[in-house]
Amino acid sequence: MTGTSPARTVVLIHGLWMTPRSWEKWTERYEAQGYRVIAPAWPGLEGEVEEIRRDPSRIAGVGLREVIAHYEEIIRPLDRAPVIIGHSFGGTITQVLLDRGLGSAGVAIDSGPVKGVLPLPYSTLKSAWPVLGNPANKNKAIALTPEQFHYAFTNTLSKEESAAVYERYQVPGSARVLFQGAFGNFNPRAATKVDFRNRRRAPLLFIAGAADHIVPPKVNKANLRLYRKSPAVTEYQEFPGRTHFILGQDGWEEVADYALNWAAHHGFSRV
Secondary structure, three states: OOOOOHHHEEEEEOOOOOOHHHHHHHHHHHHHOOOEEEOOOOOOOOOOHHHHHHOHHHHOOOOHHHHHHHHHHHHOOOOOOOEEEEEOHHHHHHHHHHHOOOOOEEEEEOOOOOOOOOOOOHHHHHHHHHHHOOHHHOOOEEOOOHHHHHHHOOOOOOHHHHHHHHHHHOOOEEHHHHHHHHOHHHOOOOOOOOOOOOOOOOOEEEEEEOOOOOOOHHHHHHHHHHHHHOOOOEEEEEEOOOOOOOOOOOOHHHHHHHHHHHHHHHOHHHO
């Protein structure tokens, strides 16, 4: 949006098995309010969903370090620090970027864990098992089946409703990212490592969906508690009945507005 102050820029980071299309409703809503919205794809996920499904080989083997570096290269040249909002592994990436001094505020929605988060609920393991269950998947691009997607992302929707969401948004994901996230606690140099004592970190909000199977509130709360070691602002908001498809599920507007209003208050007011 020409003429928009960089201080009112919002960077949206999507998660695994998704593309920037997952933010389409949020982007339109934020731009209508006068914000400049940047929603880049992960490396290898540029282009439309349908195209990526035809040839997912370009995302195979892409790891979290490459994805994080990609967003850092986009954000650092901006004249003023943007708000960073990430979903799922995009939430993990948001935490790492804030720890590196980027962003005026961050919102981690249904955030994947960073190194140090210990809970591994059954629903999380079941959602990830189609990939993690076979170590040979590590350098592959793995798609969820419609049934697996229904359990992991859209568990409160009917099978018919879930199938429509699957067709619109789901793409194969880099198994390496999932392996790196799942086993980060066993790697002293994990890509997901952050300094929980970082007092210079920008304000961070965790948003959780109460019905999320991939990242239940228990995981978000455990992540939140680790930041008690820092005086930096860290808050939590839970939305009842929301699944991992919180970005597009009925009532998404409430979540989008809460995230932006919180970030505008804690982030844009600081720059």
